[in-house]
Amino acid sequence: MTKRKTLPVALTIAGSDSGGGAGVQADLKAFAALGVHGTSAIACLTAQNPRRVFAVEACSPKMLRQQLEAVFEELPPRAVKTGMLYSAENILVVANFFRTHHSSLVTRYLVVDPVFISTSGAHLLKPDALKVLKQKLLPLAALVTPNLDEAEILAEQTICTPEAMRAAAKKIRSRFGCAVLLKGGHLKNCREAVDVYFDGTTELLLAAPFVKNISTHGTGCTYSAAICAALALGHDLPRAVAIGKNFITQAISDSYKIGRHFALRNF
Helix, strand or coil, rough: CCCCCCCEEEEEEEEEEEECEEEEHHHHHHHHCCEEEEEEEEEEEECCCCCCCEEEECHHHHHHHHHHHHHHHCCCCEEEEEEECCCCHHHHHHHHHHHCEEEEEHHEEEECCCCECCCCCCCCCCHHHHHHHHHHHHHHCCCCCCCHHHHHHCCCCCCHHHHHHHHHHHHHHHHCCEEEEEECCCCCCEEEEEEEEEEECEEEEEEEEECCCCCCCHHHHHHHHHHCCCCCCCCHHHHHHCCCCCHHHHHHHHHHEEEEEEECCCC
């Protein structure tokens, strides 16, 4: 008789990317690649391709809440990540759901990819939603994973060097109480892609060589999803971050062509 393998469950709460390279689509690929069953709650729809975002439409708060309830009723996840939530109303839905019902889970296993400025510079969060994100969701998180532009806003400082990254990570940790992974892949005048992790006790500098002549889409989504998957597999947070760094570095290095663009190879 065949013995069936039991997989841990991870949940992504994020936007749908019609181009398939970022958002929920990227998250589910990363979950599967790391041996985790992926579930999802769609917070918004986007009409986008690897070059630009045409339009964004938020899911109704009621429908977002029902997606969360449906997943937790039969497939309770071991770890959760949020991506593009877009509206203040939907950030409140997510924060209230976890604060009311699953607070012990999220404080250890919630990864928040803040997703309010993409690496291409597109604004992906409504103006009134940033305050709600900072006040309601970040204090619940185990880890927040801002890119440089997002970290400058959260830390209220300019970030131009690895030392400034370290200072900003400590400031964000102090302000919001969660661990921080500050992604420095677009820091100028660096020979390597350097990220800074700080959880109040442990500081890690994670470096990897730049992959030249490749422009990828969805790296932040994939990185945070890989960390979430590693948490679902039972790794502690510093180890999960290291697994995520290795995963995204390999996915970029092995990226493939789709039309005129590149896509991350998650498998």
